[in-house]
Amino acid sequence: xxxxxxxxxxLLDEYTSDYEIGxxxxxxxxxxxxxxxxxxxxxxxxxxxxxxxxxxETAESWFGTLRPxxxxxxxxxxxxxxxxxxxFCIVLVVSPxxxxxIGGPDAKPLYGYASWVSMLFAAGIGIGIMFYAxxxxxxxLLTPPLGLDGLAPTAQRELAMAATIFHWAIHPxxxxxxVGLALAFFSYNxxxxxxxxxxxxxxxxxxxxxxxxxxxxxxxxxxxxxxxxTSLGYGAEQIAGGLNYLFGFPEGAxxxxxxxxxxxxxxxxxxxxxLDGGIKRLSEANMVMAAGxxxxxxxxxxxxxxxxxxxxxxxxxxxxxxxxxxxxxREDSDFYHGWTTFYxxxxxxxxxxxxxxxxxxxxxxxxxEFLIVSILxxxxxxxxxxxxFGYAAxxxxxxxxxxxxxxxxxxxxxxLSTFAFLAEYPLPMLTSVVGIILVVVxxxxxxxxxxxxxxxxxxxxxxxxPMAQRVFWCCFLGLIGIALLQxxxxxxxxxxxxxxxxxxxxxxxxxxVSLYKGLAAERELLQAEENPDV
Amino acid sequence: xYKHIGVPVDLAHRDELDKALDTACTLxxxxxxxxxxxxxxxxxxxxAAHSPRELAGKLxxxxxxxxxxxxxxxxxxxxxxxxxxxxxxxxxxRQFHExxxxxxxxxxxMPGIRDYVFHSNAGFLASHTDLSxxxxxx
Numbered sequence: 317x318x319x320x321x322x323x324x325x326x327l328l329d330e331y332t333s334d335y336e337i338g339x340x341x342x343x344x345x346x347x348x349x350x351x352x353x354x355x356x357x358x359x360x361x362x363x364x365x366x367x368x369x370x371x372x373e374t375a376e377s378w379f380g381t382l383r384p385x386x387x388x389x390x391x392x393x394x395x396x397x398x399x400x401x402x403x404f405c406i407v408l409v410v411s412p413x414x415x416x417x418i419g420g421p422d423a424k425p426l427y428g429y430a431s432w433v434s435m436l437f438a439a440g441i442g443i444g445i446m447f448y449a450x451x452x453x454x455x456x457l458l459t460p461p462l463g464l465d466g467l468a469p470t471a472q473r474e475l476a477m478a479a480t481i482f483h484w485a486i487h488p489x490x491x492x493x494x495v496g497l498a499l500a501f502f503s504y505n506x507x508x509x510x511x512x513x514x515x516x517x518x519x520x521x522x523x524x525x526x527x528x529x530x531x532x533x534x535x536x537x538x539x540x541x542x543x544x545x546t547s548l549g550y551g552a553e554q555i556a557g558g559l560n561y562l563f564g565f566p567e568g569a570x571x572x573x574x575x576x577x578x579x580x581x582x583x584x585x586x587x588x589x590x591l592d593g594g595i596k597r598l599s600e601a602n603m604v605m606a607a608g609x610x611x612x613x614x615x616x617x618x619x620x621x622x623x624x625x626x627x628x629x630x631x632x633x634x635x636x637x638x639x640x641x642x643x644x645x646r647e648d649s650d651f652y653h654g655w656t657t658f659y660x661x662x663x664x665x666x667x668x669x670x671x672x673x674x675x676x677x678x679x680x681x682x683x684x685e686f687l688i689v690s691i692l693x694x695x696x697x698x699x700x701x702x703x704x705f706g707y708a709a710x711x712x713x714x715x716x717x718x719x720x721x722x723x724x725x726x727x728x729x730x731x732l733s734t735f736a737f738l739a740e741y742p743l744p745m746l747t748s749v750v751g752i753i754l755v756v757v758x759x760x761x762x763x764x765x766x767x768x769x770x771x772x773x774x775x776x777x778x779x780x781x782p783m784a785q786r787v788f789w790c791c792f793l794g795l796i797g798i799a800l801l802q803x804x805x806x807x808x809x810x811x812x813x814x815x816x817x818x819x820x821x822x823x824x825x826x827x828x829v830s831l832y833k834g835l836a837a838e839r840e841l842l843q844a845e846e847n848p849d850v
Numbered sequence: 851x852y853k854h855i856g857v858p859v860d861l862a863h864r865d866e867l868d869k870a871l872d873t874a875c876t877l878x879x880x881x882x883x884x885x886x887x888x889x890x891x892x893x894x895x896x897x898a899a900h901s902p903r904e905l906a907g908k909l910x911x912x913x914x915x916x917x918x919x920x921x922x923x924x925x926x927x928x929x930x931x932x933x934x935x936x937x938x939x940x941x942x943x944r945q946f947h948e949x950x951x952x953x954x955x956x957x958x959x960m961p962g963i964r965d966y967v968f969h970s971n972a973g974f975l976a977s978h979t980d981l982s983x984x985x986x987x988x
Contacts, residue, residue: 338862338897419893420901426893426932504893507900590936677932679893768933779892780862780934 329841331502331518331834335525337509341776347785350776353530357537357774358792364542364812365796368805375808383811386818387657394660395643397821402490404828405687408497413835414684418497419504421842425680430603431596432677433693438599439673439765441663442694443547443758444484445606445701446751447554451733452480452655453706454713454725461651462639473710474632477625480702481633482640483655485695488663493690495671495824496678498831500686504679505838509777512536512668516823518830532823535816536668537773541789542813543666544766545796549806551759552576552797554731555752561735562748572801579756580794583763587786591677595764602757609750610704616741617708625707630699661817667824672769676779683835709737716740763793852881852982856951858942858971859887861908862897870957870986875920877955877984884923886949887913890941892934902930939974946981955984 342351368375387394408414417423427435456476460467464475498515508514513529520528552575559565586594614622646652678686712718720736738747767790774789775781800806857874859867878885889909891902899905909926917924929945931937946954958972969977976983 332900336897337895337900420903423893426930503895504901507895507904510894588936591933592931592937594936676894777894778896779894780896783935786935 329506329837331506331837333506333508333517333522333525335508335522338776338778340525341778346782348778348781349774349785350533353533353537353776354774356530356534357541357770360534360538361541361792361796364809365799365805368808369799369803372804372808375805379808379812379815382815383658383661383817384653386815387661388653390818391646391653391657392643394657394664394817394821395641397664397825398487398491398660399641401494401824401828402487404832405490405493405691408832408835409684409687413832413839414687415682416501416505416835416838416842417680417682418500418686419679423504423680425678427596427677429689429693431600433689433697434599434603435595435677435761435765436674436690437694437697438602438758438761439595439670441484441488441666441670442602443551443755443762445698445705446734446755446758447730448480448484449702449705449734450709450721450737451725451728451730452483453477453702454709454721454733456480456651457710457713458722458725459650461648461655462636463648469714473625473707473714474628475636476710477629477703477706478632478636479640479651479655480706481629481699482637483659484698484702485633486691487641488659489691489694491663491667491824492670492674493687494828494831495667496674496690497683497686498827498834499672500675500678501683501831501834501838503675503777506834510672510675510779511773511777512672512823514777515827515830518833519826533773535819536672537770539665539813539816539820540669540766540770540773541793541796542809543669544762545793546800546806546810546813548576548579548759548763548793548797549801550810551755552579552801555755557729557731558735558748558752558755561732562745562752569802573798576794576797576801579759579763580790580797582756582760583767583794584787584790586760586764587767587790588783591768595761595768598757598761598764602754602761605750605754605757606701609747609754610701612747613708613738613741614704617704618711621711622704622707626700626703629703629707633699658814661814661821663817664821664824665814665817667820668773669766669769672772673765676768676772705734705737709733712737712740763790766790766793852877852883852953854949854951854953855881855883855885856946856949856954856981857885857887858954858956859889859909859912861889861899861905861912864898866959866988867957869988870955871916873984873986874955875916875922877953878920878922878924882922883953884925885913885916885920886925886927886951887916888927888929888942888945888949890929890931890934890938890945892932893930896934902928939971939978942971942975943979943981946979951981953982953984954979955986957988958985959988 453476456479461479502508502514503510513524513532517524552572556567556571560567709721724733724736735748738744767786770789771786906928913924913926931941956972958970972985
């Protein structure tokens with residue numbers, strides 16, 4: 317007399333395992349965590365923070381040089397990896413495996429398109445729209461990439477926008493889509509735990525449950541925690557800078573620590589309210605608020621020219637993409653290493669976090685639908701937003717001669733670029749406050765989704781581990797941020813986090829191989845089920 | 851007095867359910883009520899099963915045994931939610947109302963320090979639903 321509301325099914329093949337979710341977990345004091353991933357991750361994170369606080373100069377010289385060394389020495393590798401992952405996504409979309417449904421043939425999506433896209437955006441790199449939409453196009457206008465100096469003004473603007481869009485649209489989302497799809501497929505379709513190592517099962521086999529898998533998961537926790545905690549620290553400094561710029565609030569340790577504390581408390585409330593009551597609602601609210609701000613700037617700025625520029629910039633982006641993606645014979649080192657390969661390592665370092673969160677909210681979609689929406693929807697939002705803000709900012713400078721934004725670019729103050737830009741439009745105080753609220757809410761959703769993901773990673777893939785653990789990770793993130801704000805070392809540990817982009821680039825490429833093998837086998841199984849006599 | 855008894859079931863903690871299931875069976879026999887076993891799970895594999903369908907199969911097997919024991923009809927339902935930890939309480943309340951349950955028999959741990967911060971699921975349901983709730987301590 318079953319009345320099941322779900323028909324998700326695991327089809328058995330060589331990519332399923334006898335491994336039981338939680339079989340290596342320890343249950344104590346009402347908690348449920350993986351042994352040894354939880355212990356190693358927590359202790360390693362604490363040790364690195366203590367080391368960085370105790371020996372800041374040594375940490376700076378060790379970790380600070382690691383990331384630029386990797387992104388300069390292995391620039392070709394990051395470029396090839398990013399291009400290969402994008403091509404891989406295109407292949408999956410057009411190939412027959414695109415019809416495989418995540419969670420089984422009868423699985424239903426848990427979230428509608430609007431909520432799904434809002435959450436994709438808010439948990440990942442959505443916050444970039446507040447810091448780089450104005451600064452980056454202006455920077456590329458002042459120092460053009462690809463060595464293309466002396467272009468006509470219109471072409472120069474399009475190149476600046478194309479280069480910005482190149483970093484924020486399509487490529488990063490393709491990286492996240494591969495990780496998210498691999499994790500979702502091997503978990504929902506093959507019954508493996510929802511942890512990063514599971515996506516390596518076809519490559520590593522049963523060894524994935526031993527130390528090779530432990531190392532992958534610990535690295536994922538490490539990259540997520542440090543990446544988020546240091547971003548939070550910088551974010552607090554940026555919010556403090558904004559409050560000082562707008563209202564003359566005093567800057568300093570007290571202010572930044574208070575901001576982290578407030579964001580952490582808000583994130584804990586969001587964590588306790590869960591995915592639907594917390595992240596989903598905040599993400600949707602943020603999307604509405606962002607849309608309102610974007611619409612205001614569009615109407616207050618050169619409206620018709622900007623609308624035309626959305627199309628022109630998209631065309632320019634695709635026209636310049638081959639040159640911008642090229643890794644051979646590049647002579648624009650400042651742009652190539654300072655921006656592109658830096659971003660690529662950043663995106664890939666964040667891929668376990670963003671990918672895992674995307675996997676968490678994406679069951680019930682087909683592979684094709686998952687890839688098209690998770691790559692094109694956020695990319696379209698970025699293209700529209702970056703054009704509205706970037707084009708208008710360039711207009712302020714080139715047409716009106718306003719240097720407010722240029723000054724923040726030359727001083728590299730991403731936190732002030734947007735405010736300097738909004739100052740030229742009506743109601744600057746109101747729009748700037750909306751900007752600050754957007755930044756705070758983006759941080760809250762990032763921390764909440766980070767705590768959710770780290771909790772699952774350290775609970776052996778259990779998504780129903782006790783709520784107290786999620787709260788613990790949220791507090792832990794806030795405390796690391798506060799410790800680094802007080803003791804210094806934000807840049808060192810962020811550099812260390814970004815350096816994990818290199819090993820993860822390898823892991824993600826292997827994931828793509830695993831994913832293709834798994835999807836191809838799944839499709840064969842489904843066909844055999846549909847046509848048992850063939 | 852009661853026509854339909856709902857029993858929340860977490861098969862990952864099967865060993866802690868015996869007393870609540872015995873109570874539910876006894877009440878079902880006494881009142882001639884049917885029972886529904888309700889499991890709330892995420893789409894991802896968990897401690898109880900690798901997929902919601904496998905979970906449904908295990909729940910059906912348990913329902914068959916309980917039907918034999920109580921002599922009453924025992925149905926099952928698996929509700930898939932995005933975040934089973936946070937959504938459990940509201941999902942139970944919603945599903946039991948949808949099913950037309952008039953009594954919930956629910957296992958719960960002994961209250962401890964943790965319960966001052968995080969309410970128990972049975973505690974939440976008893977405080978927030980208009981259904982009758984029978985909380986069974988393990």
